[in-house]
Amino acid sequence: MNYKIGQVSKILNIPIDTLRYYEKLDIVHPNKNDKNNYRSYEPWDINxxxxxxxxxxxxYSLSDIQNIMHYDNLEQFSKRIEEKQIDYNNKLKHYSLLIKKNEELRRELLNIANDLGQFHFxxxxxxxxxxxxxxxxxxxxxxxxxILEAWLNYLPFIEIIVEMQMNNIMYRAVTNDHAWGFSIKKEYVxxxxxxxxxxxxxxENPRCVTTVIxxxxxGSFSLKLLDGALEFIREHGYRLAGNVTGHILARVHESDGYHRYIKVWLPIN
Known part of the structure; x- marks a missing residue:
């Protein structure tokens, strides 16, 4: 018994346009009526x-599928299976770390309200x-x-970072010079x-005072946003010991306007 393309679409839950695309890729070869160009699928085609x-x-990609179904011998098919296993393992590692990364972000977002304007060692x-x-x-x-293009391939694990050099912070009343870029934890590298x-x-793991600004x-970013943290450092008998870094936790629209919440680390000694 032969089946029309619409019937095959219903049997396999494959859109008609997809069936035509598979035919174009030479994956399946239905018979065609020379008069009306209607396709006719045999059970073999449906298999x-x-x-x-x-x-x-x-x-598997459609290119792989075409080769598997029409050209591969057993050895070649087995090799594809082995390569796919490596691909699965790489994706497993990727998504396992991505779950961890997403959980870290979830916790940081939940803590923004408590960390905003508060200071911790x-x-x-x-x-x-x-x-x-x-x-x-x-x-x-x-x-x-x-290097920049290579890092962009790992964006799920990369933070948008700001660096504020210590010399500029000391003169923040007259300068607002700072730099932006990307950061990534050593474990992901x-x-x-x-x-x-x-x-x-x-x-490398310096002791810091951390807060959220x-x-x-x-145009609203300012080195003066560190005033509270610097005062906290002085009050506790420490001093700023290097450049300050921070990464953006969230860009959100609150009732009082647009906010960029940035977690910053101020190295101390």
């Missing part, structure tokens, strides 16, 4: 389409960071020798073998 759907559910996790914008000027892409270069800086809309 191929069922196998195609099964392989798609296993995340903490140790910053080892992180690498890469600066690419100074005030409102971006560095030339070619200056990074491909090691897990994904993310490339580094002499453009990349390392934060809130900047508003465009």
């Amino acid at each position: 191929f389409l069922t196998e195609c759907k099964r392989l798609r559910s296993l995340d 903490a140790e910053q996790q080892d992180s690498y960071y890469l600066l690419h914008r100074y005030n409102y000027n971006y560095e030339k892409k070619d200056d990074f020798n491909g 090691e897990a994904f073998n993310i490339p580094l270069s002499d453009k990349v800086k390392l934060i 809130s900047a508003g809309d465009k």
Whole structure:
């Protein structure tokens, strides 16, 4: 018995346009009526389409499926299975770390209300960071020798970071110079073998005072947002010991306007 394309679509729950696309890719070859160009599918064709759907559910590309179904011998098919297993393991590692990363962000967002304007002693996790914008000027892409593009491939694990140099902070009444870029924790660099270069800086677990600051809309970021944290440091007998870094936790619209919540770390000694 033969089946029309609409019937096959209902049997396999595959859209008609997709069936035509599979035919275009030479995955399945229904018979065509020379007079009206209507397609006619045999049960054999439906078997191929069922196998195609099964392989798609296993995340094989249509190109792979075409080769598996029409060209591969057993050895070649087995090799594809082994390669797919490696791909699954890589994705498992990726999503396991992504779950951890998302949970960290969830906790930080829940703590914003409690951390805003409050100050705590903490140790910053080892992180690498890469600066690419100074005030409102971006560095030339070619200056990074491909590192910036490589880091952009790992955006789920990358934070948007601000660096405020200690000298500028000391003169924050007359300057607002600061830099923006990306940061990524050392554990993610090691897990994904993310490339580094002499453009990349390392934060090695210094003792810090940490807090959350809130900047508003465009042009509102100011080094003076650190005033409260610097006063807290002085009151407790410490001094600022290096550049301050921070990363954006959220950009949100509150009832009183636009907010950029930024968690900052101030190294102390």
